Amino acid sequence: MTTIERRPTTLDHLEALESHAIYILREVVAECERPVLLFSGGKDSAVLLHLAVKAFAPGGLPFPVLHVDTGQNFPEVLAFRDETVDRTGARLLVASVQDAIDRGLVADPGPTGSRNRLQTTSLLGAIQEHGFDAAFGGARRDEDKARAKERILSFRDAFGQWDPRAQRPELWQLYQGRVNHGEHLRAFPLSDWTELDVWQYIARDRVALPSIYFAHHRDVLRRDGMWLAVNEFVEPRAGEAVERRLVRYRTVGDATCTGAVESSAATLDEVLAEVATATVSERGATRADDRFSETSMEDRKREGYF
Amino acid sequence: MDLLTRDLLRVATIGSVDDGKSTVIGRLLVDTRQLFDDQLEAVAHASARRGVGDLDLSFVTDGLRAEREQGITIDVAYRYAATPTRKFIIADCPGHVQYTRNMATGASTADLALMVLDVARGLKEQTRRHLCIAALLGVRAIVVAINKMDTVRWSESAYSAAVDEVATAARELGIADVTCVPTSALLGDNVVAASLHTPWYVGPTILDALERSDAGAWDSAEGARLPIQWVLRQPGGGRSYAGMVSGEPLAVGDRVTLLPAGISTTVTALRGPSGPRDAAPAGVAVDVELADDLDASRGDLLAREPLPTVTRELRATVCWFGDEPLRAGARLRVKHTTRSTPAIVEAVESRVDVERLEIEPADALATNDIGVVRLRTADPLVVDDYAQHRVTGGFILIDPVSNVTRAAGMVGDPGLPGTSARA
Ligand SMILES: Nc1nc2c(ncn2[C@@H]2O[C@H](COP(=O)(O)OP(=O)(O)OP(=O)(O)O)[C@@H](O)[C@H]2O)c(=O)[nH]1
Ligand SMILES: [Mg+2]
Numbered sequence: 001m002t003t004i005e006r007r008p009t010t011l012d013h014l015e016a017l018e019s020h021a022i023y024i025l026r027e028v029v030a031e032c033e034r035p036v037l038l039f040s041g042g043k044d045s046a047v048l049l050h051l052a053v054k055a056f057a058p059g060g061l062p063f064p065v066l067h068v069d070t071g072q073n074f075p076e077v078l079a080f081r082d083e084t085v086d087r088t089g090a091r092l093l094v095a096s097v098q099d100a101i102d103r104g105l106v107a108d109p110g111p112t113g114s115r116n117r118l119q120t121t122s123l124l125g126a127i128q129e130h131g132f133d134a135a136f137g138g139a140r141r142d143e144d145k146a147r148a149k150e151r152i153l154s155f156r157d158a159f160g161q162w163d164p165r166a167q168r169p170e171l172w173q174l175y176q177g178r179v180n181h182g183e184h185l186r187a188f189p190l191s192d193w194t195e196l197d198v199w200q201y202i203a204r205d206r207v208a209l210p211s212i213y214f215a216h217h218r219d220v221l222r223r224d225g226m227w228l229a230v231n232e233f234v235e236p237r238a239g240e241a242v243e244r245r246l247v248r249y250r251t252v253g254d255a256t257c258t259g260a261v262e263s264s265a266a267t268l269d270e271v272l273a274e275v276a277t278a279t280v281s282e283r284g285a286t287r288a289d290d291r292f293s294e295t296s297m298e299d300r301k302r303e304g305y306f
Numbered sequence: 307m308d309l310l311t312r313d314l315l316r317v318a319t320i321g322s323v324d325d326g327k328s329t330v331i332g333r334l335l336v337d338t339r340q341l342f343d344d345q346l347e348a349v350a351h352a353s354a355r356r357g358v359g360d361l362d363l364s365f366v367t368d369g370l371r372a373e374r375e376q377g378i379t380i381d382v383a384y385r386y387a388a389t390p391t392r393k394f395i396i397a398d399c400p401g402h403v404q405y406t407r408n409m410a411t412g413a414s415t416a417d418l419a420l421m422v423l424d425v426a427r428g429l430k431e432q433t434r435r436h437l438c439i440a441a442l443l444g445v446r447a448i449v450v451a452i453n454k455m456d457t458v459r460w461s462e463s464a465y466s467a468a469v470d471e472v473a474t475a476a477r478e479l480g481i482a483d484v485t486c487v488p489t490s491a492l493l494g495d496n497v498v499a500a501s502l503h504t505p506w507y508v509g510p511t512i513l514d515a516l517e518r519s520d521a522g523a524w525d526s527a528e529g530a531r532l533p534i535q536w537v538l539r540q541p542g543g544g545r546s547y548a549g550m551v552s553g554e555p556l557a558v559g560d561r562v563t564l565l566p567a568g569i570s571t572t573v574t575a576l577r578g579p580s581g582p583r584d585a586a587p588a589g590v591a592v593d594v595e596l597a598d599d600l601d602a603s604r605g606d607l608l609a610r611e612p613l614p615t616v617t618r619e620l621r622a623t624v625c626w627f628g629d630e631p632l633r634a635g636a637r638l639r640v641k642h643t644t645r646s647t648p649a650i651v652e653a654v655e656s657r658v659d660v661e662r663l664e665i666e667p668a669d670a671l672a673t674n675d676i677g678v679v680r681l682r683t684a685d686p687l688v689v690d691d692y693a694q695h696r697v698t699g700g701f702i703l704i705d706p707v708s709n710v711t712r713a714a715g716m717v718g719d720p721g722l723p724g725t726s727a728r729a
Contacts, residue, residue, distance in 0.1 A: 010587040011553075013312045013393040018579050023550045023590035026535045030604050030644070039394045054579050055548075055591070059539055141384045145369025148383045151411075164370050166380055169407040169627055169711045173550075174702050178709040193397055194386045205580075264474050284344030294352055295371045 002212060004306045014201055018051065021189035022150060024175060025055040025136070025200035027302045029062050030250065031177030035187075036093070038123075039065040039084075041077040042252035043209055044138030044190055047198055052136070053088055064091040066135070068123045070115040070254045071098040072233045077252050080210035087208075090282045095126035098276075116254045120305045124160040127184055137306050140206065142194045143283055146298035152191045158182040160242065160248030186306075195282050199275050203268045212249045215266040220245050226259030226286065250275075251286045259286045312393045315522040316414035318445075320409065320436035320601045323401035325452040329491040330380055331398045332363025334512060336499035340387045341366065356718045360690075363491065367398040378402055389517060396420075402530040403432055404414040406439070406674040407627035413440050415699075418521040420512070421472070425456050425464050425488070427472045435660040437475055439625060439691050441718055444696055447483035447521035448476065451497070451512055456490040456642075478663045480721070482566035485515045512713060525587070527553035527695045530560065530610040533643035537603060538593050547602055548577070548593040549644070552697035554610070556592070557585035562608045564600055565688040566616040572597040573608075594663055605645035607698070614690045614698050620681040623692075623704065623720045626671040628712040632679070638712060642701035647685035649703065654679050658720060665720070678719065692716035719726045 011019070024179045029035055037052060049065065056062055067081060086090045097115045101108045105125070108119045127135060135156045141148045151170045156162060168176065177185055190198070202209065219225040219242045230242050234254050247260035248271070265271040278285075296306075319327035332349075333343050341349075343605040345366075353362040358373060364438060379400035397412035413419060419440045423433060440448070459462040465488045476484045482618050487496050494575055495501030498513045510518065523556035536548045556562075560573045575595040578586055586592045594608070605616070626632045631652060641650040657668040657677035671677045689694050693700030703713035 009315075011589050013314045013578075016314050016589055019550065019589055019591040022579055023535070026548055026591070027644070030536050050381050051579075056536075056538065058541060135661060142386050145367075145383070148367070148369055148380050148385060165372060165380060167408070169702075169714070171702050171711065171714045172696065172700050173415070174700065175703065176641060176704060176709070176711055178639075180709065192384065192386070194388075196388070197393075224627065279343050281342035281344050284342060294348070294355070294374075298369070298371060 013178055014197065016202060017193055017197055018201065020192070021048075021051045022055040022185060023173065024189040025052050027175045028136065028177055028185070029056075031175070034130065034132050034135040035136065036127075037061070037063055037065045037136040038138070038196070039067050039081065040138075041067070041084070041210060041254060042138070043077065043198060043202065043213060044140065046209055047201060048136060048138040048190060048206055049084065049088060049090070053215040060089050062209060064093050064182065066093045066126055069097060070119060071096065072115055072255045074189065074210070074212055074229070074252065074255055076212045077210045079279055081209075083167045083269045084208065088224060093126065093130070097122050100125065113274070116257050117305070120160070120300065120303050122203045123306070124304050126162070132184060133179055134187055136187045136189065139188050139189050140193050140195070140198070141191050144297040146295065150188065150191070151303070152188055153177060154186040154188065155179070156184050156186060156304060160184070162301045162303070162304070164298065167182040196272075196275050199268075199272050203272060211251065212252065214271065215246055215248045215263050217242070217244055218247050218260065220247060220260060227262065229261055230253065231255060234243050249286065250282045261285050265283040312388065314393050314395065315519065316395045316397070316415055316417045317395040317420050317516060318413040319399050320413060320419045320440055320441075321422040322424075322430045322432040322436070323378060325401065325422045325427070325433070326451070326491045327401060327422045328364035328398050328455065329365045330420070330422050330451050330489065330497060330512065331385060331396060332366035333491045333494055333497045335366055335385060335387060338387060338513065339492060354723060358508055362438075365496045379709065380405055381408045392517065394516065401432060401436070403435070403674060405529055405679055406435065406625070409436060409596055410439055410625055410627075412444070413443050413445065414611055414714065415448070416440070416443070418516070419445045419448045420516070420517055421448050422453050422491075423450060423468055424454045425452045425468050425471065425672060426454060426469060429475060431661050434663060435474060435674070437481070437722065438658060438660050438663065441479035442625070442676065442716060444692070446481060447493040448481055448485070448521055449487045449512060449515040449519070450484065451487050451489040451491065453491055455488045455495065456493055462506045465507075469478065470662065475663065476611070487512050487515060492720060502521070529561070529612045529614070529695075530554045530556040531614070531695065531698050532556060532562075532592070532594065533697070534602060534604055534606045534607040534608065535644050540595070543547055544595060546577070546593040546595045547608065550589065550590070550591050551586050552588045553695055555585045556594070556610065557586040560610050562610050563605045563613055564602050565609055565614065566686045567600070567606070568616070569600055571600060579586060579726060607643060608701055614688050614695070616676050616686050616688050618683050618686050619718075620683065620687065620689065620717055621678065622681060622701070622717045623676065623678055624671070624713045624714045624715045625676050626673065626713050628705070631672050632713070637706060639704040640681065640687070640688065640701050640715070641697060642687050645685065645687060647683050647687070648706070649681045649683045652680040652682050676720070687703060689717045691718035
């Protein structure tokens with residue numbers, strides 16, 4: 001038998017998570033032919049891109065970034081996307097849901113309907129068109145009970161589907177990136193990060209974010225138990241009152257189904273304090289798309305969603 | 307607000323199907339208020355909808371539709387909990403034998419196993435299999451919930467009998483650090499809150515035991531190891547080698563050997579995620595520069611003494627997950643550190659009888675069997691014994707056609723004290 005030595009742990013949890021994520025980024029790039037990084041402009045993808053830059057410094061990113069654009073964006077997020085791409089020198093690809101609608105690939109949900117689910121078609125289309133065999137995503141296991149089940153390297157069949165009943169074993173940190181033609185992997189370097197970890201890391205590393213993550217005044221209306229920003233995609237329906245409130249966003253997604261939370265947290269410290277004491281989950285507070293049924297995320301993921 | 311500095315403890319649940327693993331985790335998370343209100347509401351709603359009471363705590367981790375329909379865990383769920391000093395990563399593993407590969411997935415990264423045992427039913431074959439796999443994977447500390455104490459009227463003698471059974475098996479498997487706790491996950495006794503039903507018990511609750519454990523800081527590895535993942539080009543034409551440090555810390559000025567080539571050189575610069583540093587402990591993603599201009603690339607390994615072995619012949623313990631039995635002649639791919647190469651199974655030598663925890667001669671491994679095999683690889687591998695070094699001792703076997711991972715492999719004997727004498 002080996003003698004067991006006890007040695008003080010020298011890494012704190014953020015250092016351990018950061019190094020693990022960088023290790024995953026390098027491993028997938030080494031094992032796969034054509035990776036891509038999915039970049040929404042949200043905080044998780046901002047952290048992911050920040051880690052990717054670190055992983056391959058001083059060289060540039062060895063893969064492009066892909067924005068699946070629903071066409072219903074917050075302007076601050078689009079501006080942030082473009083700034084970030086300029087700053088990092090990343091090559092930006094845009095898969096447009098509007099395009100898919102125009103080409104008749106998916107039905108138009110109407111000018112104010114949610115395009116969230118339609119992103120899957122555009123995403124899978126882009127993966128096929130460019131021949132990507134791995135797509136990095138910023139999804140975290142603490143976000144949802146179906147995500148909690150997913151591997152760090154998650155296999156997708158030729159139809160882009162996830163089969164939660166037949167996931168590949170994933171032993172130690174031996175991430176296994178081999179796929180056959182037409183199949184691909186999703187890789188989630190932030191799998192083990194929580195919302196609080198992400199914010200602690202943003203604070204520690206001064207990761208830039210879109211301004212809407214911090215408190216600001218905005219015209220909002222109450223719908224499905226959420227505060228939706230009033231803009232060209234969200235207009236008041238009969239009985240809905242427009243109010244000006246102090247809000248911020250906890251997640252960033254399609255403007256028609258991403259809610260704001262009432263908050264006065266305008267600085268990183270204030271956001272950290274708020275996140276540490278939150279009583280409602282990130283998706284529970286802000287995503288209408290998860291409210292349809294008990295397993296909406298599982299169902300979307302099976303189809304090939306992020 | 308202060309940035310809390312916390313250490314990380316990785317916990318995996320093990321034990322037989324239905325003994326209450328998911329319920330223990332659900333109870334732990336609910337009673338420590340780690341669940342958000344909406345998540346708790348969703349669990350309550352799903353429980354009501356499926357007619358399984360007010361709050362089926364197993365639904366906290368059993369999040370897939372099929373799991374809730376069948377009332378069993380199919381694949382690992384990862385959940386997170388934090389105390390002021392520690393972040394926990396909890397892998398709630400399935401107990402059913404059909405999903406042993408998923409249990410191994412969850413346990414392979416664990417520092418500590420949280421074993422759950424139905425006090426009325428005792429150690430079953432599947433419990434022993436899980437214990438055996440956890441021990442092989444290098445888990446040296448277990449916290450054992452002797453669960454469903456409510457079904458035996460909180461009997462101290464029933465508890466003691468279960469504790470004896472666990473202690474015997476743990477001793478045979480070389481698990482040094484065992485803490486048993488009488489629990490009712492259903493009612494909440496001794497998971498987070500101390501029970502009023504067990505006045506005869508004076509030990510820790512499950513939460514206490516997890517908070518006190520120092521299993522995350524255990525490491526038996528000697529010699530620094532850096533499997534090269536990727537080569538980074540530096541301005542001015544130089545190169546650096548990226549990878550994750552394992553074993554002892556690696557430092558600037560260290561004499562290292564590039565393997566399998568066997569060339570000595572010196573580390574002249576080392577960078578972590580936040581820039582240059584003098585040394586990096588295990589778990590840090592680094593890139594290093596070397597004194598000599600070497601032909602080093604992905605799959606090579608930098609090591610500081612004592613050096614690992616370079617070999618094309620491996621004797622290893624494997625957990626076989628394939629649907630067809632593993633026999634001599636099988637052709638697979640091995641992935642070991644950052645190197646992948648074709649491998650042939652030269653021989654299957656023996657298998658572990660998990661019921662008796664003994665090794666017996668065998669010429670095939672059935673699905674979920676654990677046994678010893680000899681492998682020959684096309685390219686040389688740079689290995690340590692798994693018992694000495696997890697990173698350079700562990701490997702996986704991959705189906706060359708479907709690319710599915712078929713086995714977890716550990717270089718060397720199973721190293722089970724109760725079994726190796728008979729091997
Ligand atoms: N009476 C009693 N029942 C319990 C206790 N803990 C769990 N159960 C019940 O045992 C059954 C199985 O519990 P689970 O938590 O799903 O068991 P598991 O070990 O996670 O099962 P798998 O993940 O499928 O291997 C459920 O009906 C629980 O309500 C307990 O302490 N007392
Ligand atoms: Mg379970």
